[in-house]
Amino acid sequence: MLEHLPALQVAITLTAAPVIMMLGRAARLAWLLTTLSCWASFAVALLLFNQVADGSVISYEMGGWAPPWGIEYSIDAANAWVLLIIGLISALVMPFARRSVEQEISESRIALFYSAFLLANAGLIGITLTADAFNIFVFFEISALASYALIAMGQDRRAVLSAYQYLIMGTVGTTFLLIGIGFLYIMTGTLNLGDLAARLPEVSDTRTIRAAFGFIAVGISLKLALFPLHLWLPNAYTYAPSMVTVFLSATATKVAIYVLLRFVYGVFGYEFSFLELSMGWLLMPLAVLGIVVPSLVAVFQTNVKRLLAYSSVAQVGYMILGISFASMLGLTASILHLFNHAITKAALFMAVGCLVYRLGGVSLSQLAGAGQRMPWTMGAFVIAGLSLIGVPLTAGFVTKWHLLQAALEGGMWPIAVLLLGTSLLAALYIWKVVESAYFREPEDSTEVIREAPLGLLLPTLLLTASTVVFGVLGHFTVESARTAASALMGGGSP
């Protein structure tokens, strides 16, 4: 049983999806099954993580076909870490989803909704697990197609348009990825990532391979919303149903970043990517712009969901910045931030989901008085917001501390100063929300608005608490991130 865990990880969600679709109108049952499969897949993720935490690697031959002919699932500390994030977030988002989805999605579509959600989930898990380049593309498409459907189910009519926007950009991205993989296949005759890494050095000095690198890097950058390829993200996050925003913001871009890391370090290798093609110098300006510009844009947003969406683009910038230092410390900081940002942003979007549930919307003017009316929700928002800013004793600080150190190690003082400056921008946009929730009188003060229901509130508080726990006990996450980083670096570390 235990040796089949990798297959189980993706199989659980992938098989549950069509079953739930066939349930038709039984909304409650659909929710229950989805929850159970998410929890099961979280449990599997935990088991897998536990097995590879010491730095070992699990290789699983799909269908008994040995690689490089068959499809191989390969799990090391790096993708187990990402699997853990996906598992954790999906397990926590499900209790939150029940009432939130019942309110935002019409009942006849709920089973379809959960089915699409499971497909998106399975896609992300598959991308993370597989050690086969073409398989990565396939799972990317599975998760992307399901995500388009999920976003389009948002209440606002603009949701359809933003799903379409995402579809165009996302398809361009995966197509680029496919072209790149195709080039690699032409030159090496293999699709297995490990095999590719072994064969590439012979042919790496060709234009085809450089073009393949370019296509893959740009394609994935579109998926991970690297500035200026981020244009699909703010709309998609703003208009998607609350639960979808929570899930996607915490997992989708993270998985794409993981794939980028896998290709850059695991397939092309440190030497080729950073020394020959100076990827670091290519990524750094984009990362810096990607932090500064969206942060500035976020300051001027009046819709809290959109504000947080722009902040997500900026946070992707932080992760890319860590990669661009091309150092062990920088990579560790990035991998650390995958997790820390996932729990922080999920907590924030959940709090927003609670607000939407009671207030119907989250423009700054609608929030007036929410501090008194929904004290727990707003309290969670403030604490998770502090983590987003990077205040000490929160998860965000642990990342920022490592990122700053990586900058100093690389001798880049201006970047360190810039990082602190952008924390102030984050403080500014979180402050805007706090000020209107706590210090503005609501327009209609007679209206009775109660705290969000427990089902929504508990997961929110749990995630918020975890931002503090992982801020105080940084050892665990830092150690895991370091193991993951050295797993990715392999032999080719600087």
Next chain:
Amino acid sequence: MSDSMLIALPLAVPLIGLLLIVASGRVDWLRDGFTVATAVAMFTAVLQLLPKVSAGERPRLELFELLPGLGITFEIEPLGMVFAMLASGLWILTALYAIGYMRGAKEKHHTRFHAFFAVALFSATGIAFAGNMFTLFVFYEVLTLSTYPLVAHKGTDAARAGARTYLGLLLGTSVAFLLLATLLTWWLAGTLDFTPGGIMTGRVDPVHGSILLLLFMYGIGKAALMPFHRWLPAAMVAPTPVSALLHAVAVVKAGVFTVLKVTVYLFGLDYLAELATSEVVLYIAVFTLLAASLVALRQDNLKARLAYSTVSQLSYIVVGAMLVNQIAALGGSLHIVMHAFGKITLFFCAGAIYVATKKTEISDMDGLGRRMPITFAAFFLGALCVIGIPPMGGVWSKWHLMMGAFDAGYGLVVSALMISTLLNIGYLIPPVVRAFLLPPKDGGGGVREAPFLCVLPLSLTALGCLALFFLAENLAAVLSGMFSATPAL
């Protein structure tokens, strides 16, 4: 009791007090009672540490480690001991005063007020006890955040605007400069522990050290070095007890305390002397000291005048640190205490005048002295202490500072201190003179002393100024322990 218990207790008491205050929020007398009881309990708890610290011990408590070598750690040394005693001791009087003031001036939201006061004192103690720069930074930020609601207390547009300046400047400087300085120190020196003699020697070359010093001095916005001093006058929109305890004692003294702590325990005086920028900071401080005094002369609003006076007096302490010798540093440390007693008295008086007459401008206070003799007599004593005239405590700190400046050979600094003393007289004595000697403008009918709970604390702090004249030697003996590289066991 074990060391860790002794340290944990003063930190735990205000938090327990906070819970009690919030829980009893609906019953006025009970809540006010808890406030005073918490203050008394906290002061008692802090005092338990004194015998050990004056015997040369350094009680230590490691709460938890965030990352290897970087954690929340407390270690009590003489300077922190004195600062904690000062803040918690004066809290007792301020708590009494606040009850009288908040009722007399008919302010609202008493529970929120007393609750955040407890949090502020908790974080001030955390700063005082911090065993490394990281711990200090964490509590420094908590102090900023917890005092924001106190500054914005009235909820008017003016209060909110003032509070925004307050939060923006303090948070901005601390994140942009202080955090950066802390991180660079960690990166260059490999540790953030406060160590007698400093951690920089031999680890950080003087060029980096010079930059670090500037970052630290401007990062500690609470020390109000120009041009980052604007938050302090802005904070005067707060109710007077806040201005008295927080913006004359806890918050601003947390700033200069951090300055002293950084110079003595991170840089070390010997290392500091090698840095090119220590002289730069010295002159910035001298400039602040004179400029703020000049601005204070021109303020008609009593609290604004006192605020600029505080900006000026804080720079005395920074000067004390930057003269890089032990006498001056000792003078700076003494001035933390002396100025605290003097300035809290002055603020208490300003608040008492406001409660009794609703007057805030000095030009309206003519002739009030005859109606409120105790208040104005206390004001006079407090003013003498801030100016530094015998027989007040303030004379000793200024004496040490002047001696330090002489020793270091800075004639300019000595003369600046002299001129500033004259300016102090120029802006602190006229309000008293006008109140006692000029005839009242509007006949002054019906004005009486403020409520007993306001008058008692201000009389006690005024007497405290007097007592410090005689106690200064004991205080100096405790404080000089901070220069000994190895604690005498």
